[in-house]
Amino acid sequence: QVQLVESGGGLVQAGGSLRLSCAASGLTSTSFSMGWFRRVPGKEREFVMSISWWRDEQTSNADSVKGRFTCSRDNTKNTVYLQMNSLKPEDTAVYYCALRWGRPSSNANEYNYWGRGTQVTISS
Secondary structure, eight states: OOEEEEEOOEEEETTOOEEEEEEEESOOOSOEEEEEEEEOTTSOOEEEEEEESSSSOOBOOOTTTTTTEEEEEETTTTEEEEEEOSOOGGGOEEEEEEEEESSOOSOGGGOOEEOOOEEEEEEO
């Protein structure tokens, strides 16, 4: 059974930085991609970034975080990271890690597994 566990969330002032981690277990192949999404109550789930595990490193960046967030991976640890810099109050949300078989995607419906999320709160 594939399981994803997010960590690294917390409270930080605007302009600060956080690094989120997502550790995967139960994997049987490397032909997958992992992505980050975020959700605020009353709003649609928003795509953040995605990265491939079975090809050269690649990401799909959302316009709202481009230039501030970066995604990286550690294949040995089966872990993906989301480095968040220059944080803004509007970045406050629950951040979710997800995994899909195949190439990176911005479509949440194409992901097969989801973590439980980690809270990120940015104060003004």
